[in-house]
Amino acid sequence: xxxxxxxxxxxxxxxxxxxxxxxxxxxxxxxxxxxxxxxxxxxxxxxxxxxxxxxxxxxxxxxxxxxxxxxxxxxxxxxxxxxxxxxxxxxxxxxxxxxxxxxxxxxxxxxxxxxxxxxxxxxxxxxxxxxxxxxxxxxxxxxxxxxxxxxxxxxxxxxxxxxxxxxxxxxxxxxxxxxxxxxxxxxxxxxxxxxxxxxxxxxxxxxxxxxxxxxxxxxxxxxxxxxxxxxxxxxxxxxxxxxxxxxxxxxxxxxxxxxxxxxxxxxxxxxxxxxxxxxxxxxxxxxxxxxxxxxxxxxxxxxxxxxxxxxxxxxxxxxxxxxxxxxxxxxxxxxxxxxxxxxxxxxxxxxxxxxxxxxxxxxxxxxxxxxxxxxxxxxxxxxxxxxxxxxxxxxxxxxxxxxxxxxxxxxxxxxxxxxxxxxxxxxxxx
Numbered sequence: 001x002x003x004x005x006x007x008x009x010x011x012x013x014x015x016x017x018x019x020x021x022x023x024x025x026x027x028x029x030x031x032x033x034x035x036x037x038x039x040x041x042x043x044x045x046x047x048x049x050x051x052x053x054x055x056x057x058x059x060x061x062x063x064x065x066x067x068x069x070x071x072x073x074x075x076x077x078x079x080x081x082x083x084x085x086x087x088x089x090x091x092x093x094x095x096x097x098x099x100x101x102x103x104x105x106x107x108x109x110x111x112x113x114x115x116x117x118x119x120x121x122x123x124x125x126x127x128x129x130x131x132x133x134x135x136x137x138x139x140x141x142x143x144x145x146x147x148x149x150x151x152x153x154x155x156x157x158x159x160x161x162x163x164x165x166x167x168x169x170x171x172x173x174x175x176x177x178x179x180x181x182x183x184x185x186x187x188x189x190x191x192x193x194x195x196x197x198x199x200x201x202x203x204x205x206x207x208x209x210x211x212x213x214x215x216x217x218x219x220x221x222x223x224x225x226x227x228x229x230x231x232x233x234x235x236x237x238x239x240x241x242x243x244x245x246x247x248x249x250x251x252x253x254x255x256x257x258x259x260x261x262x263x264x265x266x267x268x269x270x271x272x273x274x275x276x277x278x279x280x281x282x283x284x285x286x287x288x289x290x291x292x293x294x295x296x297x298x299x300x301x302x303x304x305x306x307x308x309x310x311x312x313x314x315x316x317x318x319x320x321x322x323x324x325x326x327x328x329x330x331x332x333x334x335x336x337x338x339x340x341x342x343x344x345x346x347x348x349x350x351x352x353x354x355x356x357x358x359x360x361x362x363x364x365x366x367x368x369x370x371x372x373x374x375x376x377x378x379x380x381x382x383x384x385x386x387x388x389x390x391x392x393x394x395x396x397x398x399x400x401x402x403x404x405x406x407x408x409x410x411x412x413x414x415x416x417x418x419x420x421x422x423x424x425x426x427x428x429x430x
Contacts, residue, residue: 026208027156030147034160037203040196042167044133047193048074049168050277051175052126053255055186058179058269060119064382071252071382073127075374077134081367082223084135085360089212095139096209100201102139106132107197114190129197134371136204138364143209145359158292161343165288169281176273183269215361223361226354232414233353233362235407237369243308243404244370246397248377249384250315256382257319257390258328275332283336284343291341299415300345300352301408307345308405310338312398319394346370 024032056062056070088098106129113125148156178185215222227234258272267275294303318331354362385393 026147027149030143030207031156031160033203033206034156035163037200038160038163039167040199040203042164042169043171043196044193044200045164045168046171046175046277047189048130048133050172050255050273051179051186051189051193052130053252054179054259054269054272054276055189056119056122056126057255057259059183059186060122062119062123064386065379066119066123067252067256068379068382070123070126071378072375073130074134075248075371076127077131078137078367078371078374080131080135081138081371082221082364085138085212085364086218088139089214090218092211094209094211095142096204096207099136099139099143100204102132102136103197103201103204107194107201110190110194110197114187114194117187129193134367137367138360141360141363142212143207146210147208158289161288162285165281165285169278169285172273172277172281176270176277179273180268180270212360223365226358226362227365230353232411233350235411236349236353237366239304239404239407240366241369241373242407243311243401245373245377246400246404247311247315248374249381250319250394250397252378253381253385253390253393254318256385275328279329279332280336280339283333284340287337287340288343291344294341295344295348299412300349301412301415303341304345304349305405305408305412307338307341308401308408310334310341312401312405314338315394315401316398319390 052070053067056067060066062070084098084102088095091098109125109129109132113122113129144157175189178189227237254276255272258267258275259269314331314335314337316331317327317334320327320331350362350366351359381393388396
């Protein structure tokens, strides 16, 4: 499927334009529409990380269970990844066309949420919309591998990622300002999120893609055999589960910690968006190219250990005192820096372990276990924080993440033998 890039592809990209004298390749077409889709992807990212939960807290005064259910929507989609890939494979749908249909369904969910602003519809629609976004990830993995040549893959991937982060940053600031002025404008935000989803659907539909290669098995859990057969893959998944569970416990609590006055916070909606969305995304935007460069050159397990320690430090710093703006700022900055590396590591690490023709299978297992902890962690966190308090829970989770880093130390020697990376699409990171 992948077509070789034109000889002057890099030169034409560096000039920011395409030459009309040369036919557009699959690589160029994919990159062109991925850059456009990155804008709507950033808007939707701000919805998932900040605004859907913020609206639930501020407008609906949602309870712990409702807030937890809304937080696990994306994880439900990750859990369904292997099954979605299996269905698309059996239907012989081109991967990008299947992604387009899922994105359109997400747009419908958000329009219904805007039209019927009740808590039940809001929570249900939000869960479905975020689940559909996550279910697309394995399908786009195939598109990236087919259409981006290895020599340019990382560069093209990172450029689209930068646009997505920038869009998330700008929309977090604008949306926070709007809700701070008029909380009732949340329906307008939901409408804009729906429009972003439909635009993503259109961009997906324009991507060159092919049906998934038949695996020879119709069992939806066939990929899990690699957990049994590949020791290094299995051990890394265990360490990632420990770190990811702790990190995902604290991640949705950031909004609750700053937005709910019962915990001592005196911040308005705009300030919450600043510390939860704007500052971390600004740091993430600035450091993403650095982490991409390091991933290609650094021992993966050393990089993972450094990231784990960064996440632990960010959690402890952030949850020290909601009235201490210095600790909030430090926590937001450290979290943004670690999350920038997490973007790369989460989406790329299986390509260092998996055989080239089994990357999608390894990725589906990885996303499945991310979904498991993503579903369980927020449910436990929202109920546990009432008895332990934010400070104690932050120290516990930070300790678990440090433990996961120590468990990876013996595997540092294995990282020297891992093959070069092949970037995959990534929408959720830990």
